[in-house]
Amino acid sequence: MRGRREAGVPAPLLVPALLAVAFLVLPLLGLLVRAPWSELWPQLSSPAVGQALRLSLVSATAATLVSVVLGVPLAWVLARSRIRGRSVLRALVTVPLVLPPVVGGVALFLVLGRQGLVGAWLDEAFGLTIPFTTTAVVIAETFVAMPFLVISVEGALRAADARFEDAAATLGADRWTTFRRVTLPLVAPGVAAGAVLCWARALGEFGATITFAGNFPGTTQTMPLAVYLALQRDPQAAVVLSLVLLAVSLATLLLLRDRWLSRAGAAA
Amino acid sequence: MGGRWAAGLVAVALGVAGCGGDDGAAAPGGATSSAPDDGPSGTLTVFAAASLTDVFTDLGGRLEGQHPGLDVQFNFAGSSALATQVVQGAPADVFASAAEPQMATVTDAGLAAGEPAVVAANVLQIAVPAGNPAGVTGLADFAREELALAVCAPEVPCGAASEEVFAAAGVAAVPDTQEEDVRAALTKVELGEVDAALVYTTDVASAGDAVEGLDFPESAEAVNAYPIATLTGAPNPDAAAAFVELVLSEEGRAALSGAGFRVP
Numbered sequence A: 001m002r003g004r005r006e007a008g009v010p011a012p013l014l015v016p017a018l019l020a021v022a023f024l025v026l027p028l029l030g031l032l033v034r035a036p037w038s039e040l041w042p043q044l045s046s047p048a049v050g051q052a053l054r055l056s057l058v059s060a061t062a063a064t065l066v067s068v069v070l071g072v073p074l075a076w077v078l079a080r081s082r083i084r085g086r087s088v089l090r091a092l093v094t095v096p097l098v099l100p101p102v103v104g105g106v107a108l109f110l111v112l113g114r115q116g117l118v119g120a121w122l123d124e125a126f127g128l129t130i131p132f133t134t135t136a137v138v139i140a141e142t143f144v145a146m147p148f149l150v151i152s153v154e155g156a157l158r159a160a161d162a163r164f165e166d167a168a169a170t171l172g173a174d175r176w177t178t179f180r181r182v183t184l185p186l187v188a189p190g191v192a193a194g195a196v197l198c199w200a201r202a203l204g205e206f207g208a209t210i211t212f213a214g215n216f217p218g219t220t221q222t223m224p225l226a227v228y229l230a231l232q233r234d235p236q237a238a239v240v241l242s243l244v245l246l247a248v249s250l251a252t253l254l255l256l257r258d259r260w261l262s263r264a265g266a267a268a
Numbered sequence B: 001m002g003g004r005w006a007a008g009l010v011a012v013a014l015g016v017a018g019c020g021g022d023d024g025a026a027a028p029g030g031a032t033s034s035a036p037d038d039g040p041s042g043t044l045t046v047f048a049a050a051s052l053t054d055v056f057t058d059l060g061g062r063l064e065g066q067h068p069g070l071d072v073q074f075n076f077a078g079s080s081a082l083a084t085q086v087v088q089g090a091p092a093d094v095f096a097s098a099a100e101p102q103m104a105t106v107t108d109a110g111l112a113a114g115e116p117a118v119v120a121a122n123v124l125q126i127a128v129p130a131g132n133p134a135g136v137t138g139l140a141d142f143a144r145e146e147l148a149l150a151v152c153a154p155e156v157p158c159g160a161a162s163e164e165v166f167a168a169a170g171v172a173a174v175p176d177t178q179e180e181d182v183r184a185a186l187t188k189v190e191l192g193e194v195d196a197a198l199v200y201t202t203d204v205a206s207a208g209d210a211v212e213g214l215d216f217p218e219s220a221e222a223v224n225a226y227p228i229a230t231l232t233g234a235p236n237p238d239a240a241a242a243f244v245e246l247v248l249s250e251e252g253r254a255a256l257s258g259a260g261f262r263v264p
Helices: A002-006 A011-034 A037-044 A047-080 A086-093 A101-112 A119-126 A134-159 A162-170 A175-186 A188-203 A207-212 A223-233 A235-267 B002-032 B050-066 B079-087 B100-108 B139-143 B157-169 B182-190 B201-210 B217-221 B237-248 B250-258
Strands: B042-049 B070-077 B094-096 B112-122 B124-129 B149-152 B177-179 B196-200 B211-214 B224-231
Touching (some): A047 A175, A101 A119, B050 B237, B050 B250, B100 B224, B139 B157, B139 B196, B157 B196, B182 B196, B182 B201, B224 B237, B237 B250
Parallel strands (some): B042 B070
Antiparallel strands (some): B124 B196
16 A cells, blocks of 8 residues: 555546646636736736725625624534425525526525615615625625535535534533534534635625626725726736736635644644 | 537538638629629628627518528627628628727728718617606716616726716716626616616617616717628628618618617
C-alpha cells in the first residue's frame, strides 16, 4: 500500500485531473493575458468601482450570515429529525440550485414585490418596499446561495458520529444543549466550508440580483452587475473589473482556508 | 457517440454550404428576370435588426405571396453583429439597421448600393402599468422620489437616449434602477413593480394590455433612425430591390407604424 501511494497519482486519475485543471484555469489565464494592465490603476481608484466592490462584499457577507443562522438549523432538521416528507422538503429547498437565477428573481418579485403575495401586505401595513434596495440584494443572494450551505452542513451532520450525541443525551443533556455543545463543534468544519461556498456563490450572484434588486450604483449595483454593464460599452474595463473581483475573492478564500478551515479541521 | 457527433457536424456543414449554394444559384435567375411581370425569384437574404423581427417577417411573407418563386430568408440579430457579418462578407442582399452608426460601418466599407433610406424611427415613450396607478403624466414625474422608476443603464443605447431627453427637459431624474436592457425595464412595468419606465414605443406596442404608453414632447430629442440599404454584393439584387420597395411603400409603412414605429 505504502509503496503504491508514494509512486504518485495513477494515470487514469492524473490525466482527467490535469484536463480538469486546464479547463478551469485556462479561462482565468485568458483574463490575465488579455487584461489592459495600464488601465488597472485608474479603474481600481475610481470611486464607482470601490462602491460596487464594497457593496458586493457587504451584501455577500450579510447573505452568508443569514444563511448560517437559518441554514444550519434547516440542515439539522433534514439530517436528524424524523419529520415526515423530509426527502420532499430536501428537494424543495435545493430548488434554487437548479433554478435559473433570473427565474429566481422573478419568483422573488411575485412574493416580495410591491404586488407580491407578502410584499403587498408589507407595503400596506408598514410602507415597506423591498425591490430596488440593498436588502433586496441580500435577499436575492441568500435565496441563491443558502442551499450550498444547507447541503454542505447536512452532509457533515450525516457523516458525524451520532454516538457522541447519544452519549450526551445519556448524560442528561437535552437536545438543544446537545446541539450547541456536541453537534455544532463536531460539524464546525462542515459549517465553515459551507459558509465559504455560500459566500463565494453570493459574491458572484448576477441573475436574481439584477432582476429583483435592479441596478443602481451605490444601492444595488454589485461587481458582477458592474462587469456586465461595462461589457456593453467598454469590454477592456469589464476585464479589469473582473480581475478585481477575482483577486478579492481568491484572496479572501485563501485567507479563510489558512486561518479558519484548516484550524477547524484540525480541531475536529 | 463520437460518430454521431461527427455526423451531426457534417450535416451542419453541408447545410451551411447548401445555403450558400442556393444563394449563388439564385443570382443568375434573379438577374435575368428583368420584366416586372416575371418578378423576383430565388432566395432573398435579409439581415435586419432584432426589433424589426415581427414586421419584416410579416412583410417577407407578403412578398413571397406576390412572387411564388421567391424564398425570403431572414437573419435577425443586433445591428452591430449584423454590420460586422456584412463587412466580413456574409452573402446578404439587404441590410436594415436599428441605428445609423452600424449602417455607416457598411456604407464606409463601400458595401451599400446607393444611399441608405430611413424606413422608420423609434422614439422613447413612458411605459406605465395598465391604469397608470401612480398618475404619471410626463417626464417631470421621473424626478418624484416617492415613485418607483426604471430607466435603462447609460451603458446601453436606450439609456443614452434617456439621458438626452432628461437633459433636454431639464429633469433631474431619480430612477430606482438602471436596467441592463430595454426589455428588462419593460418587464418591471409589466410586473407592476415600477410606476413608470422609459422604453421605446415599439416595446410598449409589443407588451399588450398590461402596459400603457405615454408620449412626451422631449422624445423628439433622441430619435433612433432605422436605415435600410441593398448591398453591392447582393446575390439577388432584383429581389433585394423589391423588398426595399415594399418596406418603403404605403403597405410597409402601415405595417411599421402598426408595430409602434414612427414612419417618415
